[in-house]
Amino acid sequence: MIEGKAVHETLHTTPNGTAPLRIAIFGVGLIGGSLALCWKGKPGLTIVGHSVNAASVDKYLALGVVDEATTSIEVAAAGADVIVLCVPVGMLDDYLKRLSELPLKPGCIITDVGSTKASVVSCAERLKLSGAVFIGGHPMAGSERSGVEAATPDLYENAFYVLTPSPGTPPEAIERLEELLRWTRANIVKIEAGLHDDIVGAISHLPHIIAVALVNQIAGYNESNDLYRRLAAGGFRDITRIASSDPYIWRDILLGNRDVLLKLLADWRGEIASFERLLEEREGAGIVERFGSAGRFRDNLPERRKGMITSLHECYVDVPDQPGIVGRIATELGQARINLSNLHIIESREDVPGVLRLSFRHGDDLERAVELLRSLQYSVYF
Ligand SMILES: NC(=O)C1=CN([C@@H]2O[C@H](COP(=O)(O)OP(=O)(O)OC[C@H]3O[C@@H](n4cnc5c(N)ncnc54)[C@H](O)[C@@H]3O)[C@@H](O)[C@H]2O)C=CC1
Ligand SMILES: O=C(O)C(=O)Cc1ccc(O)cc1
CATH class of the missing domain: 1.10.3660.10 (6-phosphogluconate dehydrogenase C-terminal like domain)
Structure with a gap:
């Protein structure tokens, strides 16, 4: 996980003399538009939007979601370093077939955002992609809304972003895609497509x-x-x-x-x-x-806290079922000037001890909290 904007800028600044990265997005709707907004204006990135519809192309430009836009699949794909297919799942195989007939930039990464993965991954494996590499993708965030008007740059923040590379996918291509996806502030996970x-x-x-x-x-x-x-x-x-x-x-x-x-x-x-x-x-x-x-x-479902970096520093505390116990723990931590970023009651029933999950943004706060709570005879574990 990436913490803070400065790190992003270091990661993505184009080294002197190298060409900017050209990213072509096919289907700039909710998901494609939100990706475009994560990347647009970032150092060294040029975002090209594609739609089959001329009015949509005009809209992408008028909304400022992309740097360039076209109705031509050939123009959008030409010279692209990364191609992101953000069209409905039923169109993915067709787009892959059409791309396989074009002269793509050697080493070009093609990825998609489809909500199902096995079929598009097996289609890509069957096709010859003229030197390009396909890596399946699925940002696990979205909404019931659709269209570019609903796109927002923070859609993926703290969400999971699944990649489904195949055993033969070159590791450096996966790394390049992961690096680009860090702009989304999503947590990237790799899973086999069928799973x-x-x-x-x-x-x-x-x-x-x-x-x-x-x-x-x-x-x-x-x-x-x-x-x-x-x-x-x-x-x-x-x-x-x-x-x-x-x-x-x-x-x-x-x-x-x-x-x-x-x-x-x-x-x-x-x-x-x-x-x-x-x-x-x-x-x-x-x-x-x-x-x-x-x-x-x-x-026990994980919480997704938009706009906050998920805490990596957590511990669990058994608490007896007594009135005010949660408040007492929070007060003890506050008096010791230990910064708690989140407190979650996992279990509270008469017949079992309650469990509190305490989250801290900094490891030293966690260490001090554990020491303090153990000295107060609480049972603390990880
Ligand atoms: N809606 C959601 O919450 C999520 C959707 N996805 C996946 O993202 C992809 C796109 O979904 P959304 O952005 O939600 O939809 P959307 O309707 O907002 O955008 C779809 C885009 O594809 C284009 N498109 C639609 N039909 C087309 C066709 N026949 N030929 C060419 N382009 C066409 C549209 O013009 C639009 O730009 C889908 O594959 C979906 O499974 C993934 C994660 C979340
Ligand atoms: O709005 C919600 O809660 C969703 O479930 C959004 C969503 C829809 C499709 C996906 O593939 C991933 C996420």
């Missing part, structure tokens, strides 16, 4: 299906009484936000991960059937158990 599709299918694609199915179920009831819609707030809005995502983008994602999703939906039917059984048999204890285990897992 990516299994995991992302479960944590992103399946939830989108469930949100859409749930909204459509309620919309059906609403046809006979508008009170369903009018009373739907709070939890319903929270868990269905992603149902407003772009239908065509999601058609391509779901069809692109069809086999994984069919297995996940079979498991989902099992989860729902087990709730049906609990209700039929009036099994209150079973319902409590299901909510309890879900809450425990959910409370």
Whole structure:
């Protein structure tokens, strides 16, 4: 992880005499536009936007998202050091095929941002990319919005950015791409493409299906009484936000991960059937158990704090279930002038000790906190 702007500028300043890096972005929408904004104006980088549509090209330039823009795939690709495909998943193979027929700059890196990876990676492996190297990519951040108007340079900050290099991908190409992606301030992780599709299918694609199915179920009831819609707030809005995502983008994602999703939906039917059984048999204890285990897992999900650098310095403290205990710990740290950057209660039930996760921006604050809390007889671990 990169801490602070100064480091970025050192990393990316073009050494004297070397040509600037030319980055071509195909499809400057939410994701492509946000990448363009991370790179635009940075030393040594020229950003070229491509769209099949002349009006979109004008818009990219008018919004100042790119330095240059064109409707010609040949012009955009010519001389590009890096090509980023930010079009819907269903178009990726077609774009790769068209690029494979062009004279690309030797060593050019082609990457994509598609939400599924196995199919585009296997397409790239089948094609001869005239001296270019393909590395699959997926920034795990976005929103239910779409289009360049929704693009923002901080979209990826502290998010995960997955790369799916193949065993034969040259390490120096991966390093070059990683260096460029550091401008996004995302945390880069490398995962095998098939594993990516299994995991992302479960944590992103399946939830989108469930949100859409749930909204459509309620919309059906609403046809006979508008009170369903009018009373739907709070939890319903929270868990269905992603149902407003772009239908065509999601058609391509779901069809692109069809086999994984069919297995996940079979498991989902099992989860729902087990709730049906609990209700039929009036099994209150079973319902409590299901909510309890879900809450425990959910409370341990990593937080993504936009605009803040994720703390690397964390410890866990067992705390007895006593009123005011969390406040007392925070006060002890404050009185010792130890800077706490975040405090998270992971568990708080009568039958188990609570656990606090304490995060610090600096390692020396963590060391002092551990020493202090242990001297106060707290059980501290990492
Ligand atoms: N929406 C999200 O939150 C995320 C999306 N992704 C992936 O990013 C990619 C782009 O998605 P968004 O930026 O959300 O969509 P978007 O709709 O905002 O942008 C898509 C871009 O592709 C262009 N495009 C659409 N159809 C085209 C076609 N037939 N031929 C050529 N260009 C076409 C559009 O003009 C637009 O510039 C997709 O592959 C998606 O799976 C990845 C992470 C998050
Ligand atoms: O808005 C949300 O919560 C999302 O889930 C955004 C998102 C959509 C598609 C992806 O491939 C990654 C992230």
